[in-house]
Amino acid sequence: MDLVALAAVQAIDTALDQARHARPRLAEVLEHQAAERELAVVRGQLADIRRRQDDAQRELDTVEASSAEIDANRSRLERQMKTIISPREAEALQHEMQTLAARRNELDDRGLELLEASSAADEEIAQLSQVEARAAEAEARAAERRAAAEADADARIAEMVAHRDAAASAVANTDLVAYDRHRAASGGVAVASITHGKCSGCHMEISKSEQDAIKRLPAEQVAECPSCGRWLVR
């Protein structure tokens, strides 16, 4: 097994793993996601106010309909009043009219409250709409920056994949298959080296006698780290 050639593949694979891991965590991606969240918050606030506005408008419609009904009743009672002679009946009618007038006043007050709330909400909507416009602009700009950064990252990844293919073409197919399997089982690193007396894969020390034993292995035999089992380039 040509471990030197495999180590070249491994170096590119490690860089590829890092680039693929970094892509969804690019600063531009995170910034765009934050801008999207900000925009969603403002839009949520606007939707809340508009919903309250709709509720108020519906209540106002009810208030106006009830007021119109009371006005009609009052006119009817006033006409009735002109035809009544008995004082007791007149008193009863008067009482009824007073009750209606009181209810009409309550409705007027409530109507006024609703109108005031509605105009306050209109102002809030106007202000928030400006905030929303700014947030939407910021989101669109962030989206452009994100797309550019992602395109850059994709181009770099494509370049690395081409290098990987070139490096892999120097390795026998059966060795590549074994390498891929070993890499998957070893957290992405199948081929390591001894650096400053340690395995570069697991960072465990490899004793002098272990290193000597590795050196004495026949050339065709693959050396493995005694701690993690990764293949060691000699």
Ligand SMILES: [Zn+2]
């Ligand atoms: Zn190791």
